[in-house]
Every structure is written in C-alpha cells, then in structure tokens.
Amino acid sequence: MQPLTGMRVLEFSLNIAGPQAGQILAMLGAEVVKVERPQGGDDCRAWGPPFARGSSMMFNTMNRGKKSIRLDLKDAEAVAWLKSQIGQYDVLIENMRPGAMEAIGLGAAAIRSAHPRLVYCSLSAFGARGPLRSKPGYEEVVQAFSGLFSVNGDESAPPARVGTSILDLGTGVWGALGCLAGLMERSRTGEGCLVEGSLLETALGWLTVPIATFAASGELPRRSRSGSAKVVVYRCFEASDGEIMIAGANDRLFAKLAKVLGHPEWAADERFRNAVGRSTHREMLNAKIDAIVRTATRAEWTARLEAAGVPCAPVNSLQDVLDHPQVDGLDIFDTVEDSSTRLVRLPLSFDGARPVAARPAPRLGDDDVDMRVPAGNTGQME
Known part of the structure; x- marks a missing residue:
C-alpha cells in the first residue's frame, strides 16, 4: 500500500530531520526530489565511515527512495528556474539554516502566495518564533538546551545525551505527520498550509511528564540510568x-x-x-x-x-537484538544496494503489509535527468 502515489515532494533538507520527513513520504509512495549543493551535496553524505554507494550510512539511512538534483542556490538563474518548477509539487520540505530560504525568495510566505495549494513544511532547531528563532543548532545542542540531558543518565553521573538522534528523528516524524494532515485538509478545502516544527518543540513534547511533574511539585526530576526514578519496581x-x-x-x-x-x-x-x-x-x-x-x-x-x-x-546489544527471531519476523529491513547492510524501513504496516521497500539512496551525480536546468547547474537525478 502506497497511499501517496502521485504526490510530488521537493526537499531542501540537510542532515536528519528534514530528510527523515521526506523519506517517510517517499516510503508511502510520494516522488521526492532532493535539492543538493553541486559540490558534495548534503553534509550528511560525508559523515562516515562507514560508507555505501559513495555516501555515509547515515545518509543512506535517511534518503532512500528519493531523487537528487544538483543546484547552486547562490545562482539567481538557478533559483529562478527552480521557482518555475514549484507549481509541479504538492509538498515542499526545508530545514535549512533559519532565514536561508527567505534570503533567496523561497520562504514560505513568498512561495505559498504564488502556490496556495502547496503544503510547505519548515523544520528548524529552536522554532519559528521567540528570541532564538534564528539560532542554528544540532541534535546535541538542543538536547542540552531543552533539559533532555538533565533527565538522562545515572543519578551519580553527569547529565547525558540520549544515545540516538531522538529529536532529529522525532521532528522528521512530526514533519511528515504535518504534511499528511496538510494534504488531507487540502483535499477538503483546496488550500495548502504551512507546517512548522522544531527540535526544541519535539524535546519539550518528549518531556511532557517531567515538565508536568515539576510544575506540580516544584522538584526537579531525578535521573535514573534505567527505568523510572518515580515508579518502583x-x-x-x-x-x-x-x-x-x-x-x-x-x-x-x-x-x-x-x-x-x-x-x-x-x-x-x-x-x-x-x-x-x-x-x-x-x-x-x-x-x-x-x-x-x-x-x-x-x-x-x-x-x-x-x-x-x-x-x-x-539488556541486549545490537547484535543480540538483530539476531533475535522476533526482529526477523517483523520484516522491517531493507538491504543497501551492493551491500549486505541492513537499514530499518518505515516502522509501520497497513493491514499487516509493509509499504513497498524504498529504493537505495540517490548518488549525487547519477544521470537520470528529466527536468531542464540552467547552464552551470547540471541537474543530476536518480
């Protein structure tokens, strides 16, 4: 089941949060075109080793099932051409540095004014409002700022990072959910919408119980290395x-x-x-x-x-859990092309059936172009 078949998504995303949102839509059947810098593409491509198909495993994890086009967004002609293409898309996802899209005329207000049916999804580190709205940030920065460090780790040790990129991944899930809600609303009204999310808002959402408990008691939460500091046993x-x-x-x-x-x-x-x-x-x-x-x-x-x-x-190691028959029974992995590496698919099924497995992550420079691009901005799509 691929309920988004026929939908087109234009993605201006780096690293994890935006790419995660785009990949969820791709796994649900949407055609996702990722716009990347001509030199090197998404920073995440280089975040290795290990690598597969010329890019890091992190990039492969977040970008399967997409197409890729190289475009220099500092080139006015390239941006003008890109603007002329946006009407072909249903969703636009971006998690660029705050203000970057507005600076080149691709911000939500300008684009939605020209394309009111578009669902525009903007993800950031600290949110679209407030004094830190223009502050860039990464996973660890926002985990530290949000108080998530303070409730994680052993009570006798310093505060600790949550081991996986829970804020990036969670923000990507919320972003994809917002896009789906926006598309549903558009089917009813004919109008698109602006979807906004941030790592900080995701962190505060995950901290719902500690925040409520602190508000009621005035006592800061105690850390517990495993389980809960309040619930026993x-x-x-x-x-x-x-x-x-x-x-x-x-x-x-x-x-x-x-x-x-x-x-x-x-x-x-x-x-x-x-x-x-x-x-x-x-x-x-x-x-x-x-x-x-x-x-x-x-x-x-x-x-x-x-x-x-x-x-x-x-308490299992990754090897323990990957070898367990319960995990095999879930049928949740894709295999990277030309590699035995397993990557987790969309952890969701419909009536017991999983969405069709995503294609491998795009190679920057693969030649499968079906759009005309300006001279000097060689479009490369997979």
Missing part, C-alpha cells in the same frame, strides 16, 4: 551474567514479582504494598531485589518472570 537489575530490565510497575505486577523472588509477603508489607510506599522506600526495596537477582542468570529470571506474567527483558 521499574529498572535494570544485575543478574549473574548481565543486566535484566524488570517492570513490576503496579500493585498487581509487584505482587507477582514478589512471589517469583520468594517473598510473597512483600505485597502486603505496608512499606511496599502500594506505589507511594514503594517509591518512598525505593532504595531499600531495590537493594533487596538486587541481592536476589544476582543469584541466577538472565535467562533463568526471564523464564520465571515471563511465566508469572511480569514484563522483563535482558
């Missing part, structure tokens, strides 16, 4: 051969966990029988559980806990 414990995550997160599950651990009386203990008590006595309770869990392997605990209906999981 809900963290990793060290078994004899490695860590296992155990989630006895409510009264019913805690009673089951206590029985598996050989202490069914804990479920009636005034200190532990409800969530408030377990949170108040968290250090004591977690220490008791730590001592018991160390006596057996992760596999042994997993078998016992799953038999009792207590959610749990070993």
Whole structure:
C-alpha cells in the first residue's frame, strides 16, 4: 500500500530531520526530489565511515527512495528556474539554516502566495518564533538546551545525551505527520498550509511528564540510568551474567514479582504494598531485589518472570537484538544496494503489509535527468 502515489515532494533538507520527513513520504509512495549543493551535496553524505554507494550510512539511512538534483542556490538563474518548477509539487520540505530560504525568495510566505495549494513544511532547531528563532543548532545542542540531558543518565553521573538522534528523528516524524494532515485538509478545502516544527518543540513534547511533574511539585526530576526514578519496581537489575530490565510497575505486577523472588509477603508489607510506599522506600526495596537477582542468570529470571506474567527483558546489544527471531519476523529491513547492510524501513504496516521497500539512496551525480536546468547547474537525478 502506497497511499501517496502521485504526490510530488521537493526537499531542501540537510542532515536528519528534514530528510527523515521526506523519506517517510517517499516510503508511502510520494516522488521526492532532493535539492543538493553541486559540490558534495548534503553534509550528511560525508559523515562516515562507514560508507555505501559513495555516501555515509547515515545518509543512506535517511534518503532512500528519493531523487537528487544538483543546484547552486547562490545562482539567481538557478533559483529562478527552480521557482518555475514549484507549481509541479504538492509538498515542499526545508530545514535549512533559519532565514536561508527567505534570503533567496523561497520562504514560505513568498512561495505559498504564488502556490496556495502547496503544503510547505519548515523544520528548524529552536522554532519559528521567540528570541532564538534564528539560532542554528544540532541534535546535541538542543538536547542540552531543552533539559533532555538533565533527565538522562545515572543519578551519580553527569547529565547525558540520549544515545540516538531522538529529536532529529522525532521532528522528521512530526514533519511528515504535518504534511499528511496538510494534504488531507487540502483535499477538503483546496488550500495548502504551512507546517512548522522544531527540535526544541519535539524535546519539550518528549518531556511532557517531567515538565508536568515539576510544575506540580516544584522538584526537579531525578535521573535514573534505567527505568523510572518515580515508579518502583521499574529498572535494570544485575543478574549473574548481565543486566535484566524488570517492570513490576503496579500493585498487581509487584505482587507477582514478589512471589517469583520468594517473598510473597512483600505485597502486603505496608512499606511496599502500594506505589507511594514503594517509591518512598525505593532504595531499600531495590537493594533487596538486587541481592536476589544476582543469584541466577538472565535467562533463568526471564523464564520465571515471563511465566508469572511480569514484563522483563535482558539488556541486549545490537547484535543480540538483530539476531533475535522476533526482529526477523517483523520484516522491517531493507538491504543497501551492493551491500549486505541492513537499514530499518518505515516502522509501520497497513493491514499487516509493509509499504513497498524504498529504493537505495540517490548518488549525487547519477544521470537520470528529466527536468531542464540552467547552464552551470547540471541537474543530476536518480
């Protein structure tokens, strides 16, 4: 199922957030044309090793299924030509440095005035309004600024980055969702719209619970290396051969966990029988559980806990999870052309069927041109 078949998307995007939004639309069937600099293209192409098909794996991850055209946006003739093409498109996605699109006449106000049916998606680091609207930024910069670092990592260690580019990827998902909503609205009214999103807004969205808790209590959140600083029992414990995550997160599950651990009386203990008590006595309770869990392997605990209906999981390496039959059963990977490298497809299915796998990422310079471009701006499309 490719519900966006027939839709055309013009993408002015670098790095991760904008390309992620474009790739989601491509995997749903849209034709996505990525505009890149003549020399080197998207910065992300060089962010390696490792590389495949001449570009970094990060680039391949974010840009499969697209076409690519080289165009010098500092060339007035090239920009004029590009403006003449925009009417052929349904969606425009950009995450350029704030103000860059406006400076060359491709900002949302100018383009939507000329093309009111266009859905224009603009993604930035700090948002379209406020005193930092013109401030550029990358994933780590916004994770630090937003407070996301402050709630991540071990309580005894400095604040830490979330290990994956959660803000870039999340902003790309929100951007794609906004584009889909804009296209639905256009089908009803005939009018396109402006979709705006930013890494900072995504971060604040992911911090909904810590922000609400802080607002209500006045207490800054405590970091927890695994699980939750508030919900108990809900963290990793060290078994004899490695860590296992155990989630006895409510009264019913805690009673089951206590029985598996050989202490069914804990479920009636005034200190532990409800969530408030377990949170108040968290250090004591977690220490008791730590001592018991160390006596057996992760596999042994997993078998016992799953038999009792207590959610749990070993702390896996990437190799562990990629080798697991559950992951194979999801059918979620593409293979990069000329490589055995696996890349995650759109993590979504329709009635049990996945969207058609995306094509490999475009090569900058592949010659499959179907648009005329000005002299000096050799268009290269895949």
